[in-house]
Amino acid sequence: MALTILVTGATAGFGAAMARRFVRDGHRVIAAARRTDRLQALQADLGVAVLPFTLDVTDAAAVAALPGSLPAAWREVDVLVNNAGLALGLDPAHKASLADWDRMVAVNVSGLMHMTHALLPAMVERNRGHIVNVSSTAALYPYPGGHVYGASKSFVTQFSLNLKADLVGTSVRVTDLEPGLVGGTEFSVTRFGGDATRAGSVYAGTVPLTADDIAEAASWVINLPPHMNVNRLEVMPTCQAPGPLAIKRA
Numbered sequence: 496m497a498l499t500i501l502v503t504g505a506t507a508g509f510g511a512a513m514a515r516r517f518v519r520d521g522h523r524v525i526a527a528a529r530r531t532d533r534l535q536a537l538q539a540d541l542g543v544a545v546l547p548f549t550l551d552v553t554d555a556a557a558v559a560a561l562p563g564s565l566p567a568a569w570r571e572v573d574v575l576v577n578n579a580g581l582a583l584g585l586d587p588a589h590k591a592s593l594a595d596w597d598r599m600v601a602v603n604v605s606g607l608m609h610m611t612h613a614l615l616p617a618m619v620e621r622n623r624g625h626i627v628n629v630s631s632t633a634a635l636y637p638y639p640g641g642h643v644y645g646a647s648k649s650f651v652t653q654f655s656l657n658l659k660a661d662l663v664g665t666s667v668r669v670t671d672l673e674p675g676l677v678g679g680t681e682f683s684v685t686r687f688g689g690d691a692t693r694a695g696s697v698y699a700g701t702v703p704l705t706a707d708d709i710a711e712a713a714s715w716v717i718n719l720p721p722h723m724n725v726n727r728l729e730v731m732p733t734c735q736a737p738g739p740l741a742i743k744r745a
């Protein structure tokens with residue numbers, strides 16, 4: 496069945512890969528992102544199955560107005576993929592920028608809440624829908640320099656599980672997608688303030704996951720039979736594993 500899928504952060508990384516994958520799967524995609532020129536390029540590439548929608552998820556009023564501003568034929572959103580998110584900095588907490596912390600909370604936490612608050616009621620009313628939240632392995636496994644990024648993703652994971660608790664008894668599904676090391680996207684370049692060399696070093700000597708791998712996982716969870724709900728899906732590349740607890744020896 497062709498679904499109408501709204502993807503936030505649709506012009507880069509996971510979001511763009513998902514948009515491409517979902518269109519290839521025969522679905523329609525409302526591609527939401529801040530950068531209108533990139534949205535137009537995506538639509539030029541993928542055609543009429545894509546509706547570009549310029550949106551900043553941190554703008555609560557704009558997100559609240561979104562359902563009413565969609566063209567009538569696109570108003571019944573079957574799947575919301577809360578993908579927009581970012582990491583900023585990898586310095587230890589005592590050296591981190593407060594502005595970076597605020598920005599991560601604004602996008603990863605508040606932006607995701609705004610989108611969910613705007614679209615969930617209609618899903619419950621129709622008794623049909625699926626929210627896919629893009630969290631991270633950082634939600635569960637701490638690492639030095641992860642502080643607010645990891646904590647914001649813990650929010651995403653726990654929020655997903657709590658949404659599921661409220662939605663049991665309805666046909667609305669919730670999935671928390673938790674990718675580990677993923678290369679080939681803007682993620683690390685953004686984290687390191689545009690330093691592509693430092694970003695590249697994160698993936699040196701590894702075979703990381705790709706954005707297409709994450710799109711594959713998202714495609715799988717949304718195309719499952721309606722009675723199947725994947726609550727949490729943790730995905731790492733083969734070369735990655737949760738580490739041991741740190742012990743500092745004298």
Ligand code: 8X3
Pocket residue numbers: 630631632633674675676677
């Ligand atoms: C991305 C994974 O390890 O960079 O969310 O935090 S990690």
